Amino acid sequence: ETWGKYGWTSIPDENIDFFSINPGSLKDANVIADKVTNKTFMDDLFKLTLNINGVKKADFEEAVFLYSNKKYKSCAMMLFSLIDERLIKMHKKEETYSKKRRSTGAVAARIVLRRLDKEYDLHKKLFCGLTYCNLLSCINEFFKDAEDFKLKTAVINRNLLDHGMMTRRVLQRDCKQLFLLYYNMLEFFDIIE
Numbered sequence: 001e002t003w004g005k006y007g008w009t010s011i012p013d014e015n016i017d018f019f020s021i022n023p024g025s026l027k028d029a030n031v032i033a034d035k036v037t038n039k040t041f042m043d044d045l046f047k048l049t050l051n052i053n054g055v056k057k058a059d060f061e062e063a064v065f066l067y068s069n070k071k072y073k074s075c076a077m078m079l080f081s082l083i084d085e086r087l088i089k090m091h092k093k094e095e096t097y098s099k100k101r102r103s104t105g106a107v108a109a110r111i112v113l114r115r116l117d118k119e120y121d122l123h124k125k126l127f128c129g130l131t132y133c134n135l136l137s138c139i140n141e142f143f144k145d146a147e148d149f150k151l152k153t154a155v156i157n158r159n160l161l162d163h164g165m166m167t168r169r170v171l172q173r174d175c176k177q178l179f180l181l182y183y184n185m186l187e188f189f190d191i192i193e
Contacts, residue, residue: 004137007155007177008033009184011041012048019134026154030173037176042067045183052186054089056082060182067179073161073170079178080158083139086185087112110136131188138181 003009003019006029010019014036023029046064049055059082066075087108113136144151146159153160156174160166 001133001137003029004134004139005141005155006030007138007141007174009134009138009177009180010131011036011180012045012183019130033176034173037180042176042179045179049179049183049186052183053190054086054186056085063175063179067172067175070172072172072175075175076156076161076170076178079175079182080142080162083142083178083182083185084108084158086182086189087139090189110140131184135181135185135188138177139185142178142181 002022006023006026008029011033023032049060050057059078063075063078063082066078090112091108113132141155143158144153146157146165149160149163149165151157151160156170157166161170
């Protein structure tokens, strides 16, 4: 859960112990994860992601192109839209609050992930339960209410970014975190559905 609050989801092929230790701070989490998420790792992650069910290939490839060309703000915006798109498509009509339209972002994630938890007893399956907690924690952080655009956060925020209210530069690390979130979310849905 702590790793998710710092914007990091599980890292493919990394030992399960990697996330079993509380990093202590955002700075420490970033140092630890940055060592692993080098160029070779990211290239492998892109290939893995393209082979998962539910990936929106053309948009994902565009996000990779933007990342490779150091257009991190545009890349992050594209990745947030891909994450939102997947969460929206996972909705069932009866899960919408108003019955007229589907939720997005953190609300969509809570609705979809809680339904899946009930359907599959994810908390009784250790790996799925841990993944569930990590994903929900990360999505809640990235899609946190911007508090009338006064939110101050070190972790990228979708609402600040997509509404043009973010006051810091979008970093390569932000995109790495979003690529990992997208991959892990798709893989999680693929495993349990």
